[in-house]
Amino acid sequence: MKAIRYHEHGDADVLTVDDVPTPEPGPDEVLVRIHAASVNPIDTYVREGGVEPAGGLPHVGGADMAGVVETVGDDAEEFAVGDRVFATGLGLFEAGSYAEYVAAPAESLAPLPDEVSFVEGAAAAMAFATAWRGLVHRGDLAVGDTCLVQGGAGGVGHAAVQIAAHAGATVVATASGDEEFVRSLGADAVVDYGGDDAADRIREAVGGDVDVVLETHAAANVETDLDVLARGGRIVVLGEEAPIRIDPGASMTGKIADADVRFMSIMASRDDQRPILERVGPRLADGTFEVEIEAAYPLEAAAEAQRHVLSSGSHGKVVLEVA
Ligand SMILES: NC(=O)c1ccc[n+]([C@@H]2O[C@H](COP(=O)([O-])OP(=O)(O)OC[C@H]3O[C@@H](n4cnc5c(N)ncnc54)[C@H](OP(=O)(O)O)[C@@H]3O)[C@@H](O)[C@H]2O)c1
Numbered sequence: 001m002k003a004i005r006y007h008e009h010g011d012a013d014v015l016t017v018d019d020v021p022t023p024e025p026g027p028d029e030v031l032v033r034i035h036a037a038s039v040n041p042i043d044t045y046v047r048e049g050g051v052e053p054a055g056g057l058p059h060v061g062g063a064d065m066a067g068v069v070e071t072v073g074d075d076a077e078e079f080a081v082g083d084r085v086f087a088t089g090l091g092l093f094e095a096g097s098y099a100e101y102v103a104a105p106a107e108s109l110a111p112l113p114d115e116v117s118f119v120e121g122a123a124a125a126m127a128f129a130t131a132w133r134g135l136v137h138r139g140d141l142a143v144g145d146t147c148l149v150q151g152g153a154g155g156v157g158h159a160a161v162q163i164a165a166h167a168g169a170t171v172v173a174t175a176s177g178d179e180e181f182v183r184s185l186g187a188d189a190v191v192d193y194g195g196d197d198a199a200d201r202i203r204e205a206v207g208g209d210v211d212v213v214l215e216t217h218a219a220a221n222v223e224t225d226l227d228v229l230a231r232g233g234r235i236v237v238l239g240e241e242a243p244i245r246i247d248p249g250a251s252m253t254g255k256i257a258d259a260d261v262r263f264m265s266i267m268a269s270r271d272d273q274r275p276i277l278e279r280v281g282p283r284l285a286d287g288t289f290e291v292e293i294e295a296a297y298p299l300e301a302a303a304e305a306q307r308h309v310l311s312s313g314s315h316g317k318v319v320l321e322v323a
Contacts, residue, residue: 001019001020001021001022001099001100001101002017002018002019002099002100002299002300003017003018003019003020003060003095003098003099003100004016004017004018004060004061004062004098004099004299004300004302005018005020005058005059005060006047006057006058006059006061007057007058008057009047009048009049009057010047010048010049011048012044012047012303012304012306012307013303014047015047015098015302015303015306017299017300018058020060020099022100022101023095023101023102023103024103025071025072025073025076025103026073026103027073027074027075027076028073028075028076028105028106028107029073029076029103029104029105029106030069030071030072030073030076030079030085030103030104030106030109031069031070031071031072031101031102031103032065032067032068032069032070032085032087032101032102032103032104032109033067033068033069033070033100033101033323034065034066034067034097034099034100034101034102034322034323035066035067035068035118035119035122035321035322035323036065036066036067036117036118036119036121036122036123036319036320036321036322037062037064037065037096037097037098037099037122037299037319037320037322038063038064038065038122038123038125038126038127038155038317038318038319038320039062039302039305039306039308039309039317039318039319039320040063040064040126040127040155040309041309041310042063042091042092042126042267043061043062043063043091043096043098043306043309044306044309044310045241046059046061046091046092047061047306050241051092053091053092053093054092054093054094055094055095059091059095059096060091060095060096060097060098060099060102061091061096061098062090062091062096062097062098062099062320063088063089063090063091063092063096063097063125063126063267064086064087064088064090064097064122064123064125064126065086065087065090065097065102065104065122065125066084066085066086066087066112066118066119066120066121066122066125067084067085067086067102067118067322068082068083068084068085069081069082069083069085070101072106073106075106076106078106079106079109083111084111084112084113084114084118084121085109085110085111085112086109086110086112086116086118086121086122086124086125086277086281087104087108087109087110087125087273087277088108088125088126088129088266088273088277089108089126089129089266089267089269089270089273090102090104090108092267093267097122098299098302098320099299099322100299100322100323105270107270107271107273107274108270108273108274109274110273110274110277110278110280110281111278111281112281113281113282113284113285114285115284115285115286116281116284116285119293119296119319119321120284120291120293121281121284122319122320123155123291123293123316123317123319124159124280124284124289124291124317125277126155126156126266127155127156127158127159127291127317128159128163128276128277128280128284128289128291129266129272129273129276129277129280130156130159130238130264130266131156131157131159131160131163131214132159132163132276132279132280133264133266133269133272133276134156134160134214134236134238134264135147135160135163135164135167135212135214135236136163136167137264137272138234138236138262138264139212139213139214139234139236139262140212140234141164141167141169141211141212142167142168142169142211143167143168143169144168144169144170145169145170145211145212146169146170146171146172146206146208146209146210146211146212146230147160147164147169147170147171147172147210147211147212147213147214148172148173148174148202148210148212148213148214148225148228149161149164149171149172149173149174149187149213149214150173150174150193150213150214150215150216150217150221150225151173151174151175151193151216151217152173152174152175152182152185152187152190153173153175153177153178153181153182153314153315153316154216154314154315154316155314155316155317156214156216156238157173157175157214157216158181158182158185158291158292158315158316159289159291160173160214161173161182161185161186161187162185162186162288162289162290163289164186164212164214165185165186165187165188166186166283166288166289169211169212170188170206171186171187171188171189172187172188172189172190172191172202172205172206172210173185173187173189173190173191174190174191174192174193174198174202174221175190175191175192175193176192176193176194176312176313177313178315181292181315185290188205188206189205189206190205191205193217193220193221193224198221198224199223199224199227199228202224202228203228208230209228209229209230209231209233210228210229210230210233211229211230211232211233211234212233212234212235212236213225213228213229213233213234213235213236214236214238215235215236215237215238216238216240217240218237218238218239218240218244219240219242219243219244222235222237222244222245222246222261223245226246226250226255226256226259229256229259231257231258232258232260233258233259233260234260234262235259235260235261235262236262236263236264237261237262237263237264238264239263239265246261291316291317292315292316292317293316293317293319294308294314294315294316294317294318295308295318295319296318296319296320296321297318297319297320297321298320298321299320299321299322301320302320305318305319305320
């Protein structure tokens with residue numbers, strides 16, 4: 001089969017199109033014929049060597065995919081040949097989805113409804129699973145809360161705006177442009193994340209403090225997040241390749257009293273991946289959620305697709321069409 005691999009860590013130029021043996025699924029695995037994969041920032045962090053993939057190099061990266069079950073391991077009884085499936089969380093603990101086939105752990109697969117295309121399924125997987133887990137599992141988002149989504153136009157952000165709005169929250173999202181796009185997702189207000197007065201503008205937009213922040217760019221925004229956070233509020237940090245700085249002195253004066261800064265990893269939360277995707281799939285099928293596809297590339301153009309994801313101003317998702 002064709003697979004995009006890297007034999008050494010580095011920039012996107014290390015990605016090569018290789019012919020490799022089609023994997024054999026283990027007892028708890030399912031061999032999936034991949035029709036679409038999506039590109040996420042984590043794919044680039046692993047490629048750069050920020051974290052070493054299990055199994056070492058050469059490595060096939062890629063966390064998200066959608067496709068059709070080709071063969072089923074002896075213990076993976078819940079799936080049958082021909083099932084449409086989608087998944088996230090691949091490409092770190094085993095080979096990933098930038099390939100024609102993947103032997104995926106059965107526990108990370110969820111059914112992909114007929115109404116949802118493979119491109120949409122692959123594009124939605126990590127974005128919606130992360131946003132759902134961040135807001136619901138980690139952020140304890142409740143009906144009537146005010147929710148700030150930092151980076152509301154991005155892959156995770158555009159999913160988070162939709163999930164928070166459907167959960168009954170008042171949603172304020174940040175974006176550097178295209179306010180209309182973010183509003184169309186269900187945001188009650190959209191604010192530019194740039195400038196020193198972002199906190200004032202966020203508070204003004206929603207008429208007060210916020211209960212839950214989903215933070216995609218913590219190093220840039222944590223000060224603003226703490227500023228706008230209501231007492232007892234939660235900031236869910238999704239991670240970034242830069243440290244965050246918090247002055248604990250502000251808690252003594254009451255300025256950040258009872259602030260809760262929480263972290264999460266969708267990659268390392270395998271137990272939650274299928275249950276969340278089982279809820280996301282039908283909501284994509286009935287139009288409750290929509291996934292925005294910014295660009296689609298052929299599998300062989302994975303390097304270009306990764307450069308695209310790292311460029312500024314992306315809206316929604318970048319996908320790889322495999323076949
Ligand atoms: N912990 C986890 O489990 C997990 C899972 C998935 C992703 N992540 C992380 O979450 C982050 C976002 O992922 P993604 O897939 O959504 O990436 P993405 O689609 O590439 O996000 C791009 C968006 O980021 C926005 N942005 C850039 N600088 C910003 C800033 N200073 N403040 C607010 N927004 C800013 C841009 O907004 P404009 O276009 O409006 O400028 C753009 O729309 C990445 O760091 C990723 O690694 C973590």
